Amino acid sequence: MKAIQFNEVGGPDVMKIVDIPKPELRPRMVRVRNHAIGINFADNFFRQGTYLVRPKLPDTPGMEAAGVIDEVGPEVKSLKPGMRVAGIGLKTYAEYSLFYENQTIPLPDFVSFEEGAAFPIQTLTAWFMIHVSHRLSPGQTVLVHSAAGGVGLVAIQIAKAAGARVIGTVSSDAKIAIAKQYGADEVINYETQDFAKEVMRLTDGKGVDLNLDAIGKPTFEKGLECAASFGHIILYGRAGGPPDKLDLNRLFPKALKVSGFVLFTASSQHDLMRQGTEACFNLMKEGKLKMVVGKTFPLEQAPEAHRFMQSRQSVGKLLLLP
Ligand SMILES: NC(=O)c1ccc[n+]([C@@H]2O[C@H](COP(=O)([O-])OP(=O)(O)OC[C@H]3O[C@@H](n4cnc5c(N)ncnc54)[C@H](OP(=O)(O)O)[C@@H]3O)[C@@H](O)[C@H]2O)c1
Structure with missing residues (x-):
């Protein structure tokens, strides 16, 4: 072969x-x-x-x-x-x-x-982060970095289907339209704008409830700045390099939660896989996930x-x- x-x-x-x-x-x-x-x-x-x-x-x-x-x-x-x-x-x-x-x-x-x-990999990663690691509720605000990428476009759709407001980030203006086409409410070009400041402006100073970050060093620190009270940052990749060590004291003032995610933890559990797969196929059948x-x-x-x-x-x- x-x-x-x-x-x-x-x-x-x-x-x-x-x-x-x-x-x-x-x-x-x-x-x-x-x-x-x-x-x-x-x-x-x-x-x-x-x-x-x-x-x-x-x-x-x-x-x-x-x-x-x-x-x-x-x-x-x-x-x-x-x-x-x-x-x-x-x-x-x-x-x-x-x-x-x-x-x-x-x-x-x-x-x-x-x-x-x-x-399998990109869609289930997005679904497990949004519904198992986080348990997203309608009305919450989600920040999706690299929003026009593989995980990004499915994460936008899964979060929107769950009733969230979605803010995306992308590195070029050319990607803004596609992230919006798949449901992002606002999209920030983080090469030309300070995304944390822009997120705080867009959320009237509240910040985001969930931040899906697979970039790492260039974004993690600013993610702490634009998290809402009781906000949750999920680190699931390091496209831009591993983030600096986290001083845990940074989590106290806003009662923040930082977690990691790798799909293999979920994909090795049969019941969890079946649950995620069924849920995503249902969203696809209903036309809510492409x-x-x-x-x-x-x-x-x-x-x-x-x-x-x-x-x-x-x-x-x-x-x-x-
Ligand atoms: N933990 C897991 O189980 C799991 C599973 C799947 C994927 N992931 C992670 O999720 C991320 C997205 O994966 P994907 O397969 O869907 O890829 P992708 O998002 O389609 O492509 C990678 C994107 O990362 C962004 N990026 C930021 N900094 C970069 C850099 N220094 N070099 C190259 N790209 C950079 C780029 O978008 P912008 O320029 O618009 O930001 C690029 O288009 C990756 O970090 C991947 O490792 C993790």
């Missing part, structure tokens, strides 16, 4: 297209013939050897894909060959990949392979796709097509 591999960690060009055997089935796993493969910002970190999961060289990037089950391994109970599925796993930049049964999501008919590949595929690339153009993602010009989800 065709797959992307890298023999050394480094920039996008370490990734090459190769011909390797299909992955061998293991117990509790299914093998999927991928039709669309999701690209995630963390794939950059994996390729550079700085992600939570370290590559074992030569390795293949990728954490999600959608396609058709080719074969099921021993002990698989609920899945059969021929089923349309999406999955969270490893080494998905390939024509075939393996997924554990409990991280394989059967796709309803109304969800295409492209939507299926765009769904997967926004910003751009697709042929599998062999994985280096171009990574360069594009790092350029900060991408909007929505990026996919590879094998």
